[in-house]
Amino acid sequence: MRWATRAGVHVDRAASAWLIRRFVDPVAEFVFVDDPEDVPADATAFDMIGVDLTHHGDRVTFETILDRHHLDDPVLIRLGHIIHEADLADDLYDAPEAAGLDAVVRALSLTETDPEVLAVTGRLFDALYAWLDRRQVP
Amino acid sequence: MVTTETWVFLVYRMPRQPSTPRISVWRRLKRLGVAQLGDGLVALPYDAATKEQLEWVAHAVAEAGGEATIWITTPTVRRFGRNLAAGLAGERAAEYREVIRRTEDALASGAGEPHRLMRTLRAMQRRIERRDHFPPPERVEARSAIDRLAIRFPDKITA
Numbered sequence: 001m002r003w004a005t006r007a008g009v010h011v012d013r014a015a016s017a018w019l020i021r022r023f024v025d026p027v028a029e030f031v032f033v034d035d036p037e038d039v040p041a042d043a044t045a046f047d048m049i050g051v052d053l054t055h056h057g058d059r060v061t062f063e064t065i066l067d068r069h070h071l072d073d074p075v076l077i078r079l080g081h082i083i084h085e086a087d088l089a090d091d092l093y094d095a096p097e098a099a100g101l102d103a104v105v106r107a108l109s110l111t112e113t114d115p116e117v118l119a120v121t122g123r124l125f126d127a128l129y130a131w132l133d134r135r136q137v138p
Numbered sequence: 139m140v141t142t143e144t145w146v147f148l149v150y151r152m153p154r155q156p157s158t159p160r161i162s163v164w165r166r167l168k169r170l171g172v173a174q175l176g177d178g179l180v181a182l183p184y185d186a187a188t189k190e191q192l193e194w195v196a197h198a199v200a201e202a203g204g205e206a207t208i209w210i211t212t213p214t215v216r217r218f219g220r221n222l223a224a225g226l227a228g229e230r231a232a233e234y235r236e237v238i239r240r241t242e243d244a245l246a247s248g249a250g251e252p253h254r255l256m257r258t259l260r261a262m263q264r265r266i267e268r269r270d271h272f273p274p275p276e277r278v279e280a281r282s283a284i285d286r287l288a289i290r291f292p293d294k295i296t297a
Contacts, residue, residue, distance in 0.1 A: 010187075010190070049193060049196070049197050054197070055197055055198075057198075088194075090166070090169065099264075
């Protein structure tokens with residue numbers, strides 16, 4: 001399946017792409033567009049205004065995807081809190097990891113193309129998931 | 139990197155009632171460090187991140203039944219942009235001065251729990267820096283003041 005999001009990916013889009021490929025659609029292909037009108041007809045858009053898989057109320061896109069696909073793994077929920085704070089920094093959750101993650105993904109997006117950012121952060125989120133799982137953080 | 143030459147404007151209008159979403163939008167804007175240019179008109183210096191932050195606020199406004207549009211704009215006279223930036227820098231400077239004042243009070247008296255106060259001040263400082271688009275000299279002064287507090291009470295700074 002094809003998935004579309006805005007070009008210039010940052011932490012919420014990078015994490016959402018990882019979540020989609022790892023837990024929703026293992027053969028997901030990603031397309032990056034500048035304007036919502038450029039989303040291909042056969043693609044599911046995320047983290048864009050005017051679509052379902054995006055910010056809603058207090059939720060960032062990653063948390064919306066967890067909700068829509070009934071992903072209730074506590075490790076993913078905890079990762080969602082970190083992504084939320086890295087994206088919004090609104091202190092809704094206590095996630096000290098967020099500031100560092102934000103810096104790392106922001107730095108990557110300066111030096112790498114969008115597909116490269118997804119490739120690198122994909123491994124990063126795999127590792128973060130394993131680390132959170134091992135720590136059994138609630 | 140932001141400049142004073144290009145700005146992103148959010149023009150928005152929300153129903154008076156219910157007031158909860160209005161307050162929540164107002165809090166979000168305050169946290170982003172916007173310049174309030176008028177009723178329902180706020181500005182941030184333009185870059186990809188500030189544009190995206192205002193886009194999410196616009197989305198929240200629309201979800202609450204309001205209307206919002208985002209514009210990338212250039213002042214006709216460069217001074218307008220510089221004045222706007224100076225205004226924002228002044229607001230942040232006042233916030234840093236409050237951090238400095240509280241830090242110096244603690245340094246002078248040593249009373250209370252300086253280690254706990256230091257953590258509070260560091261968190262305050264981080265929140266101000268997040269919305270600080272045109273850092274005034276007070277930013278560095280506030281950081282060094284907190285560092286002095288940390289050095290002054292080293293044995294008490296344990297989590």
